Amino acid sequence: MTIPDTTSGILIEAEEFDDFGGWVLDSQFEHEMGSPYLLAHGLGEPVADAGTTIDVDQPGSYRVWVRAKDWVPGHHPGRFTLTIGDTTLDTEFGANDRDWSWQDAGVVDLPGGATSLVLHDLTGFDGRCDAIYLGRDDTAPVDGADEAARSWRRKLRGLPEEPVEAGAFDVIVVGGGVTGAAATLTAARLGCRVALVHARPYLGGNASVEIGLSPRGERGPTVDELSDRSPDGDLVAISVLRAEPTATVLLEHTVYHVVMDGDRIAAVDARDARSGREVRLRAPLFIDCTGTALLGLQAGAQTLFGQEARGDFDEGLAPEQGDEMHHGNTVFFRTRMADEPVPFPEVPWAIEVAKNYSNLSGQLDRPGIENGIGPVVIDPDETPDPTIRRR
Ligand SMILES: Cc1cc2nc3c(=O)[nH]c(=O)nc-3n(C[C@H](O)[C@H](O)[C@H](O)COP(=O)(O)OP(=O)(O)OC[C@H]3O[C@@H](n4cnc5c(N)ncnc54)[C@H](O)[C@@H]3O)c2cc1C
Secondary structure (H helix, E strand, O other): OOOOOOOOEEEEEHHHOOEOOOOEEEOOOHHHHOOOEEEEEOOOOOOOOEEEEEEEOOOEEEEEEEEEOOOOOOOOOOOEEEEEOOEEOOOOEOOOOOOOEEEEEEEEEEOOEEEEEEEEEOOOEEEEEEEEEEEOOOOOOOOOOOHHHHHHHHHHHOOOOOOEEEEEOOEEEEOOEHHHHHHHHHHHHOOOOEEEEOOOOOOEHHHOOOOOOOOOOOOHHHHHHHOOEOOOOOEOHHHHHHOOOOEEEEOOEEEEEEEEEOOEEEEEEEEEOOOOOEEEEEOOEEEEOOOOOHHHHHOOOOOOOOEOOHHHHOOOOOOOOOEOOOOOOOOOOOOOOOOOOOOOOOOOOOOOOOOOOOOHHHOOOOOOOOOOOOOOOOOOOOOOOOOOOOO
16 A cells, blocks of 8 residues: 655555455545545454555654544444554544544554554444544644545645546436436437446445345336346446446545536536545536435525425426425334344443334335345355346
8 A cells, every 4th residue: 555655644544445354435424524434334243354554654753643433422332443563552442432533542663664554343333443644743633524624635645636637528427326327328328428426336326235225116117227136236237337338437436516617517526435536527417316416405506395386396296285294314124034043232322222113103015025125145155146136
C-alpha cells in the first residue's frame, strides 16, 4: 500500500487496507461522518483481522490517532485494537463514550521502512474504524465531514483538490436501484451514451443481493430482464448493462455535489469509496434514481413530501386527499427454523422486543414467504449450482 508521507504525518484510510479480513467496507454514511470505513459485523463472533503494510519514509516518534465510533456509549459493544509493527497499542478503540472521533493512542517509535498495521476486532459487534493517523507532532487530526476535513484528507492522500474530468455523456443516471438500472438500459438501447453512477458494490438498491427485496406487483419486461438473479444472488442487471456498448457503470461511486449552470445541472461530482478519487461527469440530461431525491434536492429543485392528491397530477391510484404519509424506517429481517436451539450472545445494550412478529399484524397474506426466499447465501466451499435462479 503506497501512502503519501507528508511533512505533518501519515494518513491511512481503513478502506485502503490491502486485506479487509472479516471486516466489511461501509460507505453509506460518508455524508454524515466524512468517509467510508471498515465495520466488524460478526454477530457476536469477532471477525478476522484486517491488515496492511505501509512505507514509513522518516524513522522517528509518531503520535497515533484512530478515528472510531463508540456506537453505544456506556456499553462499548464495538471495540478493537491496533497493532503497529510488533506493538499492540494499549488503547481499546470504540470505547470512549463518543460518536465518531479521533482517539489519541499515545506515541510509538517507528524504525522506518515497511511497517504492518493490523486491526483486531474484540467483540464481533460492529466495531468501526475510519482511519489511522500517524502524526509527527501533537497536532490533532481534522475531524468532521465538512470541506475542511475533506481538503485535509485529500492533501494527506495526495489527491487533487478539484475533481478530475471523467467524460461527457448524453445522459447520466444517479443511483443504481432497479429504477436506475432500468433507466440506464432504456437510454442505452435508445442509442444514448449513458453513465450510471452508483454508491454500492452491487446494483439493485433495495432489491440488491445486499438487501433482497425483489420487486413485486406490476414489473414489466425491462424490470423482469434486470431483476433475475445469478447463482451468487446478485441481480443479472450488472451483466445486462455491461453488455451494452454505450453504457458505462461506475460502482462504489457516490455523487456528493452537483455543478449548476443557471437552473440546470451541468455535471455531477462523484467520489470513489476505496481510493477517495473524485471525478466530474457531464451531460445535458440527468435522471435522479437515488431513492431519496438527493440530486433534485442538491440542485434546488422543488420537491414533494408525502402523497399528493388524486387531482394534483390526475393520478387514478392516488388518494383523494393529499397527506404526509411516507415509507418509514424498517429493519428488514428473515427467519428460518433451526434443527436445534441456537445460542444468542449477551446484548445488554439492546432494547428487548418481545412481540409476535410471525404474521406482522396481517400485513402479509403468507407469513414468511411473501417477500420471496431472499438472496442466495453460497457456502464459499461449495460449487454453485448454475441451475439455481431466484427472485
Ligand atoms: C422494507 C421495505 C419493503 C418493501 N417492500 C416492497 C415490496 O414488497 N414490493 C415493492 O414493489 N416495493 C417494496 N418496497 C419499496 C421498494 O423497495 C422501492 O420502491 C424501490 O427500492 C425503489 O427503487 P429505487 O431504485 O428508486 O431506490 P433504491 O432501491 O433505494 O435504490 C437507490 C440506490 O441509489 C443509491 N444512491 C443513493 N444516493 C446516491 C448517490 N448520491 N450517489 C450514488 N448512488 C446513490 C443507493 O445506494 C441505492 O442503492 C419496500 C421497501 C422497503 C424499505
